[in-house]
Amino acid sequence: MLMTDDALCLPCMQSPPALRYVFAFADYHSVMQHLILNYKFHNMLHAAPVLADMLHAALTLYAQHLRPDVIVPVPQFDGLTHMRGFVPLLHIVRQVDVQRLWLNPPQIQANAVIRLHHAHLQVSSAPEQRRQQIKNAFAAACDFTGQQVLLIDDVYTTGATLNELARVCLEAGAKSVDALVLARGRKVK
Secondary structure, three states: OOOOOOOHHHHHOOOOOOOOEEEEEEEOOHHHHHHHHHHHHHOOOHHHHHHHHHHHHHHHHOOOOOOOOOEEOOEEEHHHHHHHOOOHHHHOOOOOOOOOOOOOOOOOOOOOOEEEEEOOOOOOOOHHHHHHHHOOEEEEOOOOOOOOOOOOOEEEEOOHHHHHHHHHHHHHHOOOOEEEEEEEOOOOO
């Protein structure tokens, strides 16, 4: 599990993230980047069990310290689901047995938040573009009052998607919102 004590960037200091903690299984480069991109964009479905094992390992470490009330995978826009024929992230999450991680396991609620739009794929957008494109892209479909929410996604690069989703969860009453991802992008120093 990767954690960092890196200082916040200037935009994050000016507008603090809505997320409490972000946990990642690995850095997003080389083999990990190749695996995720091919799984998502080239239907390399045989990679799903490997990615699910990575997610399970990250969740196991997370569960040693924290317990969410609900787990919410980042929703995919319906148009992408129609195009791909499946939801890559949900396909991975469903292969993880969260029942064994906590005595009182949280529920996975794939429909707790809906995606309203998806203007462009975030993968090729600059950081400020990502923040603008994802603005108001989600709506809560349930009440999160007093709940600790854990968001699951494949990659954390700028944090635009997860922070927008966290903002929506907090507005719907969530007590706190954490995120757990398979990989995180890192700035090259």
